[in-house]
Amino acid sequence: MDQLEKLESESIFIIREAYQKYKKIAMLWSIGKDSTVLLHLARKAFYGHCPIPLVHIDTTYKIPEMIAYRDKIAQEWNLKLVVGSNDQALQNGMGPDKGRLTCCNALKTEGLQQVMAQYEFQGLLMGIRRDEEGSRGKERYFSPRNADFEWNYKEQPPELWNQFQTEFPEGTHVRVHPLLHWTELNVWQYILRENIPIIDLYFAKNGRRYRSLGCAPCTTPITSEAITIEEIIEELKNTNVTERSGRAQDQVDAYAMQKLRVRGYM
Amino acid sequence: MSELKIVIVGHVDHGKSTLIGRLLADTGSVPDDRIEAVRRRCVDQGKDMEYAFLLDALEEEQAQGITLDTTRIQFHSAQRNYVIIDAPGHKEFLKNMISGASDADAAFLLIDAEEGVREQTRRHATILKLLGIRQIHVVINKMDLVGYEQAVFEQIVAVCTDALAQVELQALSYIPMAAKHGENILARSAHLDWYQGRTLIETIDTLKAQHPEADAPTRLPVQDIYKFDHRRIVAGRLESGTLQVGDTIVCWPQGTRTRIKSLESWQRNQPLTTLTAGMSVGVTLEDPVFLQRGTVIAREEAPPLVGDHLKVTIYWLGQQPLRAGKRYTIKLTTQETTCEVAAIDHVYDSSDLSTADALDQVPTNFVGEVTLRTKQPLAFDLFTQVAETGRFVILDGFEVSGGGSIVGLADAVNQAKSQREAEPAAPRQVFRKKLKRSIVIEK
Structure with a gap:
C-alpha cells in the first residue's frame, strides 16, 4: 500500500467503526474539500452507498456557490441532507459585526447544537485534521462532547491500537474524526487520485483562490494562479503560509480556536 | 512509500517538545507564519523563542511550559516522510503518552544531561518494551548546561544502558545534543567534536519501517x-x-x-x-x-488460538486498581466480551520495577502478569507471533483503563488448544456440535 492507500484504509476503518457503534449518526458536510473527501470515503466504505445522513450548518453568510454545489451533489449522489441554522439568532440580527467569535458560537456551534438535539444524534463524523491548527492537533479519533457540548481537552480517553472508547455517559455525543491524520497536501493528492468533484472556489480566478472555505465575510482568498488540482498540489509543496491564514476567526486572538472548540465548535 | 512513525518520550521537562519543534523548524516542515506567530507570542511574554510552542498549542501548555496531550506532525527529510509524535512526560498524563506511542515504529528516549535518568525515563522504557517497540535511540539533551562534557555523557550512557537492560531493551545509539540551539539535530555541534556518531536527522534516516511479513498468518x-x-x-x-x-x-x-x-x-x-x-x-x-x-x-492452514483463559501482561492506567474477581470488558480487535482476573501472578512498578507484595490488585501505572478468564472464547495469537491479534485493551465501565499483550495460554485452556489443533469442521457439523454442547449444559 502506498501512503494514500494507507490513509484511506485507516479512515474507512474509523468510519465503519462509528457506523457500527452509533445507531443515530450523521456526517458534518461544510461543502469544503475535507468533508467532501470524507463523504467520498464513506461511499467507499459502504460500496457506493451513503447510509449516514449529512448535516450542513447554514449560517446564511456562506458563499452563494457553496449552496448551489451542495444541492447539486446531494441530488446526484442521492444523499440524505439535513440543513440546520440558528434561526432565532439570525432573527435577532446575529452577524460578524457582533464580534467574530460571538457569531461563530451562535451561528455555527449553537446551530449545530440545535440539529444534534432535534435528531438526537449520538455520533457526528467530521473532516477536521491535526495539521489545520494547534487545538485540533490535540484531538482524538473518537472525541466526546458533554451534554453542554463542551470538549474536556484536559481529560481525553486513551486511544491505542485502534481501540477507541465509543461508549460514554448519557447525554454525551461523540465527534468522530476519520481524517485526523491527513495533511492538506494528502487531501489534494487524494482528490486528484480519486477524481473527486470539488467546488470551483478552490481554483484561481483573476489571480486569487480560496484555500479554506467558510462564511463570506470572514474568509479571504489567497493570491494564487493554481487552476488545476496538480497546480494546487505544487503550490502547497512550496508554500510558507498556514492553511487557515484566510480565516478571520482564527486570528482574533492567540487561542481563538481553542476557545471556540472548547464550547463545541467544529 | 508510506511514512514511518517516531515517538519522542522521556521524563517531564527533558526537552521533548523543544526537540521536535526545532527539528520541524530546521527542516522547514512548518509554515513561516506559524513560526512567526510563536516568536511574537514569546516576545510578548518576555521569553526566548520556545520551539515547543509549535506543538504545545494549548493555552495551559504554553502558560505552564509542559505538554498535556500528545500530538503528531508529518515531516520529511531528504530521504523519506515521517510522522513525529510528541508524548507528554508528566506522570499524570501517561495515558496520553501511551496513546501517542502505541503505534510508533521507533522511539527516541530523551534524557536531560543535568538530571540524568529519572522516574519517567524508566517508566517510558518499560512502556516501550510492553508496546513492542524495538528501535530505540537515546538522546542526551541539554549538553550546553553541563559544559558539553564528554564525561557527563558517558556516565549517563552507563546508567541508561543498565536501566534499559533491566527491561530487556538495548538502545541502538546514544546522541549528545543541545536541542534548543539546534546542535546535533541537523547541524553538527562544534562544542561536541568528541562525538563521532550520527546527528539526529542522520539517525532518523537509518530507521526501518516495520513491514508486515508476507508469510504472516491471515487474520x-x-x-x-x-x-x-x-x-x-x-x-x-x-x-x-x-x-x-x-x-x-x-x-x-x-x-x-x-x-x-x-x-x-x-x-x-x-x-x-x-x-x-x-x-x-x-x-x-x-x-x-x-x-x-x-x-x-x-x-485454513494457519488457525489462531482459541480459548477463554489467557495469560497476559497488562499495563494498568485506570484510576481504580485492576482487582481480582471484578468484571471488566476486554476488546481484542473487533471482539468484545466480559472478563475477569482469575489470578495475578506478578505485579511490579513500571518505573523502579519493584515488586508489589499484594497479589489481589494491579495499581495505576503498575504492570501485572495476570490470567484473564473471558466470558466468550476469543480467537487470538501470542503477541510475539501476530502483534495485531495478540494485544487488547481492558475497559473499566466505559473507560479504557489498561492495555496488554497475550503471552500464553493458561493451563485451563488445554481444551481450547486441542480444539484449535482439531480439524476445522464443515458448517453443518459445527451446527451439530453446538447443539450437543448446549444439551450438555442443560444437564
Whole structure:
C-alpha cells in the first residue's frame, strides 16, 4: 500500500467503526474539500452507498456557490441532507459585526447544537485534521462532547491500537474524526487520485483562490494562479503560509480556536 | 512509500517538545507564519523563542511550559516522510503518552544531561518494551548546561544502558545534543567534536519501517456485515497476511469453513486481486455461514488460538486498581466480551520495577502478569507471533483503563488448544456440535 492507500484504509476503518457503534449518526458536510473527501470515503466504505445522513450548518453568510454545489451533489449522489441554522439568532440580527467569535458560537456551534438535539444524534463524523491548527492537533479519533457540548481537552480517553472508547455517559455525543491524520497536501493528492468533484472556489480566478472555505465575510482568498488540482498540489509543496491564514476567526486572538472548540465548535 | 512513525518520550521537562519543534523548524516542515506567530507570542511574554510552542498549542501548555496531550506532525527529510509524535512526560498524563506511542515504529528516549535518568525515563522504557517497540535511540539533551562534557555523557550512557537492560531493551545509539540551539539535530555541534556518531536527522534516516511479513498468518476480524443491496458483504480490516478469491477460510471461534467468493470494491481503477495487511476490505463468502462482528477469518492452514483463559501482561492506567474477581470488558480487535482476573501472578512498578507484595490488585501505572478468564472464547495469537491479534485493551465501565499483550495460554485452556489443533469442521457439523454442547449444559 502506498501512503494514500494507507490513509484511506485507516479512515474507512474509523468510519465503519462509528457506523457500527452509533445507531443515530450523521456526517458534518461544510461543502469544503475535507468533508467532501470524507463523504467520498464513506461511499467507499459502504460500496457506493451513503447510509449516514449529512448535516450542513447554514449560517446564511456562506458563499452563494457553496449552496448551489451542495444541492447539486446531494441530488446526484442521492444523499440524505439535513440543513440546520440558528434561526432565532439570525432573527435577532446575529452577524460578524457582533464580534467574530460571538457569531461563530451562535451561528455555527449553537446551530449545530440545535440539529444534534432535534435528531438526537449520538455520533457526528467530521473532516477536521491535526495539521489545520494547534487545538485540533490535540484531538482524538473518537472525541466526546458533554451534554453542554463542551470538549474536556484536559481529560481525553486513551486511544491505542485502534481501540477507541465509543461508549460514554448519557447525554454525551461523540465527534468522530476519520481524517485526523491527513495533511492538506494528502487531501489534494487524494482528490486528484480519486477524481473527486470539488467546488470551483478552490481554483484561481483573476489571480486569487480560496484555500479554506467558510462564511463570506470572514474568509479571504489567497493570491494564487493554481487552476488545476496538480497546480494546487505544487503550490502547497512550496508554500510558507498556514492553511487557515484566510480565516478571520482564527486570528482574533492567540487561542481563538481553542476557545471556540472548547464550547463545541467544529 | 508510506511514512514511518517516531515517538519522542522521556521524563517531564527533558526537552521533548523543544526537540521536535526545532527539528520541524530546521527542516522547514512548518509554515513561516506559524513560526512567526510563536516568536511574537514569546516576545510578548518576555521569553526566548520556545520551539515547543509549535506543538504545545494549548493555552495551559504554553502558560505552564509542559505538554498535556500528545500530538503528531508529518515531516520529511531528504530521504523519506515521517510522522513525529510528541508524548507528554508528566506522570499524570501517561495515558496520553501511551496513546501517542502505541503505534510508533521507533522511539527516541530523551534524557536531560543535568538530571540524568529519572522516574519517567524508566517508566517510558518499560512502556516501550510492553508496546513492542524495538528501535530505540537515546538522546542526551541539554549538553550546553553541563559544559558539553564528554564525561557527563558517558556516565549517563552507563546508567541508561543498565536501566534499559533491566527491561530487556538495548538502545541502538546514544546522541549528545543541545536541542534548543539546534546542535546535533541537523547541524553538527562544534562544542561536541568528541562525538563521532550520527546527528539526529542522520539517525532518523537509518530507521526501518516495520513491514508486515508476507508469510504472516491471515487474520481478518469481522467489523460489520453490510446488506445494502443483493450482496452480503463481510467488512473488516485485514490485520495480518493476505487473502484471495478461492482461498479456503475458517471462521473462528466457531470453526466454520467456507471459501472467499469475491473481493469487493467501489470505483477502483484496477480490480483487486490480493488483499494485504492493513487494508480495510469487504469480501463475500461461498456459503451463508453464521458470522458476526468479532468473528476472525483465517486461512485454513494457519488457525489462531482459541480459548477463554489467557495469560497476559497488562499495563494498568485506570484510576481504580485492576482487582481480582471484578468484571471488566476486554476488546481484542473487533471482539468484545466480559472478563475477569482469575489470578495475578506478578505485579511490579513500571518505573523502579519493584515488586508489589499484594497479589489481589494491579495499581495505576503498575504492570501485572495476570490470567484473564473471558466470558466468550476469543480467537487470538501470542503477541510475539501476530502483534495485531495478540494485544487488547481492558475497559473499566466505559473507560479504557489498561492495555496488554497475550503471552500464553493458561493451563485451563488445554481444551481450547486441542480444539484449535482439531480439524476445522464443515458448517453443518459445527451446527451439530453446538447443539450437543448446549444439551450438555442443560444437564
